[in-house]
Amino acid sequence: MTDRGDKDIEMKRTLLVFSALTAFAAPAIAPAVAQAQQVEAREDRGERRTEAREQRREQRREDRQQPRTDRPQPPQDRGDRREDRRDRREDRREDRQDRREDRQDRRPDNRDDRRDRREDRRDDRQDRREDRREWREDRRDWRQDRREDRREWRQDRREDRYENRRDRRDYREFRRNWNRDHWRRDWNRSHRSDWWRGHRSFRDYSGVRIGFYFAPGYGYYSVPRQYWNQRWSEGQYLPSIFWRYQLNDYRTYGLGFPPIGTRWVYVDNHIYLIDEYDGYIIEVVYDFWRW
Numbered sequence: 001m002t003d004r005g006d007k008d009i010e011m012k013r014t015l016l017v018f019s020a021l022t023a024f025a026a027p028a029i030a031p032a033v034a035q036a037q038q039v040e041a042r043e044d045r046g047e048r049r050t051e052a053r054e055q056r057r058e059q060r061r062e063d064r065q066q067p068r069t070d071r072p073q074p075p076q077d078r079g080d081r082r083e084d085r086r087d088r089r090e091d092r093r094e095d096r097q098d099r100r101e102d103r104q105d106r107r108p109d110n111r112d113d114r115r116d117r118r119e120d121r122r123d124d125r126q127d128r129r130e131d132r133r134e135w136r137e138d139r140r141d142w143r144q145d146r147r148e149d150r151r152e153w154r155q156d157r158r159e160d161r162y163e164n165r166r167d168r169r170d171y172r173e174f175r176r177n178w179n180r181d182h183w184r185r186d187w188n189r190s191h192r193s194d195w196w197r198g199h200r201s202f203r204d205y206s207g208v209r210i211g212f213y214f215a216p217g218y219g220y221y222s223v224p225r226q227y228w229n230q231r232w233s234e235g236q237y238l239p240s241i242f243w244r245y246q247l248n249d250y251r252t253y254g255l256g257f258p259p260i261g262t263r264w265v266y267v268d269n270h271i272y273l274i275d276e277y278d279g280y281i282i283e284v285v286y287d288f289w290r291w
Helices: 002-065 078-177 180-190
Strands: 212-215 219-222 263-265 272-273 281-285
Touching: 002 263, 180 281, 212 263
Parallel strands: none
Antiparallel strands: 212 219, 263 272, 272 281
């Protein structure tokens, strides 16, 4: 009994030692085992490839050694191909013939179109020539009109200058017959400085107003700013706004008879003898009355 028990114990010890060794050695041996398996798999694949190459080579050798008569022949359709070629040639001939006929049919139309275009161009050229002729004639007429207008304008200027000379002669004759200084001397001798206060033409006068002038017999009227409190002298032109305030009873004031085409007008407390055509100032009487 004792010997059998000792053997069992030793056997158990041996198993335990073997298990322990196996547990420690397995992780170290596993990479080597896997690598060996990969090497075996590569060798198997290489062998299979080599066998497949050998089989293909043997198959090619057998194919080369096989006689040509044993090879499959294409179907015998040469006659059909000839007929197809003939049909295509015929179709091409017919197409060419149709195109020729179409060109021949189009030629008369194209000729007619070209003739029409040529005729249209001729008509257009003729129209342009006529337009140019008319334009030249219009230019000649316009030049002739301008020449005539210039002649008429020159003639009008000559006539105006002639009339102005006659008017200036009339003005000189008026100055010879009427002298402003002599009139002032005689007027002041026979009238006081405030002679106007009792005159009926001044009854509406109520004093000086800024921006307004007073004209005897007319009353107050508005004056543009650029003209208010301004004087004009002989040889200048009086603005047309003052032409309407005409002095009609010039004999009452001892003024000279205005030549034909002239008039006496009121401007503030001055009296101007002007040309009715352009307002040219011929004579001036300043401060005709004093406010």
